[in-house]
Amino acid sequence: MLDRLGEVAVRTGLNIKPGQQLIITAPLESASLVRRITEHAYKAGSSLVTTFYSDDEATLARYRYGHDETFDTAAGWLAHGMTEGFREGAARLAITGSDPVLLADQDPSRISRAARAASVVNRPAMKIITSFDVNWTIVAASTVAWARQVFPFLQDDEAVSELWQAIFKASRITGGDPVAEWAAHNTQLHKRAAFLNDARYEALHFTGPGTDLTVGLADGHHWAGGAEKAGNGVICNPNLPTEEVFTTPHRLKVEGHVVSSKPLFNQSSLIDGISVRFEGGKITEMHAVKGQDVLARILDTDEGARRLGEVALVPHSSPISQSGVLFKNTLFDENAASHIALGQAYSKCMRDAEGLDDTALAARGANNSILHIDWMIGSGETDVDGLTSDGQRVKLMRKGEWVIS
Amino acid sequence: MLDRLGEVAVRTGLNIKPGQQLIITAPLESASLVRRITEHAYKAGSSLVTTFYSDDEATLARYRYGHDETFDTAAGWLAHGMTEGFREGAARLAITGSDPVLLADQDPSRISRAARAASVVNRPAMKIITSFDVNWTIVAASTVAWARQVFPFLQDDEAVSELWQAIFKASRITGGDPVAEWAAHNTQLHKRAAFLNDARYEALHFTGPGTDLTVGLADGHHWAGGAEKAGNGVICNPNLPTEEVFTTPHRLKVEGHVVSSKPLFNQSSLIDGISVRFEGGKITEMHAVKGQDVLARILDTDEGARRLGEVALVPHSSPISQSGVLFKNTLFDENAASHIALGQAYSKCMRDAEGLDDTALAARGANNSILHIDWMIGSGETDVDGLTSDGQRVKLMRKGEWVIS
Numbered sequence A, B: 001m002l003d004r005l006g007e008v009a010v011r012t013g014l015n016i017k018p019g020q021q022l023i024i025t026a027p028l029e030s031a032s033l034v035r036r037i038t039e040h041a042y043k044a045g046s047s048l049v050t051t052f053y054s055d056d057e058a059t060l061a062r063y064r065y066g067h068d069e070t071f072d073t074a075a076g077w078l079a080h081g082m083t084e085g086f087r088e089g090a091a092r093l094a095i096t097g098s099d100p101v102l103l104a105d106q107d108p109s110r111i112s113r114a115a116r117a118a119s120v121v122n123r124p125a126m127k128i129i130t131s132f133d134v135n136w137t138i139v140a141a142s143t144v145a146w147a148r149q150v151f152p153f154l155q156d157d158e159a160v161s162e163l164w165q166a167i168f169k170a171s172r173i174t175g176g177d178p179v180a181e182w183a184a185h186n187t188q189l190h191k192r193a194a195f196l197n198d199a200r201y202e203a204l205h206f207t208g209p210g211t212d213l214t215v216g217l218a219d220g221h222h223w224a225g226g227a228e229k230a231g232n233g234v235i236c237n238p239n240l241p242t243e244e245v246f247t248t249p250h251r252l253k254v255e256g257h258v259v260s261s262k263p264l265f266n267q268s269s270l271i272d273g274i275s276v277r278f279e280g281g282k283i284t285e286m287h288a289v290k291g292q293d294v295l296a297r298i299l300d301t302d303e304g305a306r307r308l309g310e311v312a313l314v315p316h317s318s319p320i321s322q323s324g325v326l327f328k329n330t331l332f333d334e335n336a337a338s339h340i341a342l343g344q345a346y347s348k349c350m351r352d353a354e355g356l357d358d359t360a361l362a363a364r365g366a367n368n369s370i371l372h373i374d375w376m377i378g379s380g381e382t383d384v385d386g387l388t389s390d391g392q393r394v395k396l397m398r399k400g401e402w403v404i405s
Helices: A002-014 A028-043 A056-065 A076-087 A108-130 A144-150 A156-170 A178-199 A292-299 A358-363 B002-014 B028-043 B056-065 B076-087 B108-130 B144-150 B156-170 B178-199 B292-299 B319-323 B358-363
Strands: A021-027 A048-054 A091-096 A136-140 A203-208 A211-217 A245-247 A249-259 A264-266 A269-279 A282-290 A308-313 A339-343 A372-376 A383-387 A393-398 B021-027 B048-054 B091-096 B136-140 B203-208 B211-217 B245-247 B249-259 B264-266 B269-279 B282-290 B308-313 B339-343 B372-376 B383-387 B393-398
Touching (some): A002 A091, A002 A136, A002 A156, A021 A028, A021 A076, A028 A048, A028 A091, A028 B028, A028 B056, A048 A056, A048 B048, A056 A108, A056 B048, A076 A108, A076 B076, A108 A292, A144 A156, A178 A245, A211 A308, A249 A308, A264 A372, A269 A292, B002 B028, B002 B091, B002 B136, B002 B156, B002 B178, B021 B028, B021 B076, B028 B048, B144 B156, B156 B319, B178 B245, B211 B308, B264 B372, B269 B292, B282 B292, B308 B372
Parallel strands (some): A021 A091, A091 A136, B021 B048, B091 B136
Antiparallel strands (some): A203 A211, A203 A383, A211 A249, A249 A269, A264 A269, A269 A282, A308 A339, A339 A372, A383 A393, B211 B249, B264 B269, B269 B282, B308 B339, B339 B372, B383 B393
């Protein structure tokens, strides 16, 4: 199964091209998956695979032993190198699997200083990813620390094994021909995106317990989902798994209140029971039952951190949602529920965006930030309507399920 | 002991400064040592520790599955990033421990193409290291593949454990106060280097079974050894262990013939039973019992690959030599025997070299190459004399031991 996940990551996720370099970021514990991916990448003709391993223990050592004045430091030199790699055409694969609450007991101010410093230096590389200039994907690997959080009542080895099974299933690789099944799944997502692109709604209206939120869409927004063509011409699947169709909200046109439907894990901390009010696109009131201080620091990161950069629709019947597993990891949880994202918009979710700078895109409503944080708001009780420019209301989802064909 | 090695690496090897970033390169299997080093670096005030893990399995996958036309590719973008990191003052720590014969069964032409491509892009970073602009060090970690080569008749876990013990002992950390013992050892090495610097020999003359070699020294050569002050003002120990005093030979003034006293492991291949003839500083004849094709490709890398960039004196009674262990790793084996190095000279081994470019240094005899490969020629039967400019001959070593006070 590990080999199959490696093959699907390379063929479906990245669709790596002969002669293309590949840059992998991965937790140390995921070396066995990295090796499968590396083999498949070389078989597919990759000219060089470079892996950057991260180590939760080393990250924690910084908080335990590092001097306080050093927490604004980031590896700018490495960010510059990676940006050059992507500019020269390297593909990017990220493996997620770190401890979702690694820094739960650490000083939130240090966490946010370190995260901010990293975001600033990583911005040019992230821009290449959010602009979809190169083919990229994210897959997951089961690790002890993560598995403990997902299956707290199991022994470590059982938890790791259960989490692997959940990843394999959610990643749609347990059937007879995963590459073919992914092709069929992509066709479904493309059909949904095409419907929404034809409709050109002015706004989406979300209702549910505690939620009454109108999300205006950006001028010339574009719905995406499933496999897409990157700026380098390569058709790839940026997330494995992916169940969403998504587009760019208007940064100034979000109104109402909304509550989170799943906990959010960000900056290695837990934020739960979030409720916020939007006025003129901006969060003007917020509350969280857990992690309110972390959320407050996130919202204070920059001007764009209080505004939306993405809105995504996911049916409640998605396999991940049906599995009943709360993965405590955005890659999975965002594909179990409709969601919004604070921060940076994807320029690939804007029509005719080529050559436009941030200012031009912002004028059409696309948000700008060093962050991009997905945040789940959908459930089996969520209704979604599309609002047209001539005042019509079209039912899109009822009780979390699509009601369009 | 692992923690002690980590502490000595940070305090004696690097002497890392508060606010200084640290870049580590390490085999995947050495994560436990990397974590100890990371902790001690943060305790000492390092502002950020970034580790690049290498994985023998991934390297091998390239040779097994990679397409032939891709072997001239290197990660130039990463080399540029690391160079920037060093230019901005980051310290560098390398952990050695990869399989010494990982690529023994692979196509030598591919190995040399890949090594050459990597050397070319890494040259600016290597220049910073060979010019000793920043504090850096190398330490070792025991790994299964390496331990198997050193102790082929032991079980894997026993071999790994034996190799760790040998590393701890050779690295002089098994006594009561390793940091103090290193200080005393450094004083000894400084005394030897001072003697040789005062003497200003014109050449060294090596004799022994199969060897009669005169190594002219560069004009204004400088003997170094033990702890030294880097260009950034930090006093560090570039190798742990280190038993050598070394200087720059004259690239045009090496005459005679020499045989190797230990096998050479380079480009993950074994080269053994080397004998070569030098004329006018250049290797004009060469033979190797094993790995002659690999050696031939090394010598053809560039003009400077056939000339010497370093000559080093190590007594046969060094602890590493006395341990009787053939480590099959340059960091250790070069500290068990006097040696010469093909390729790039160290500008720190030239007096008044600051601000001089390659051409100016070459005019004084310092060699230039993208390679630097140490090669053992000393043994318990080696005699070394110093030749002065006025024709005197001074006995330096007899039967491999120092005979100067």
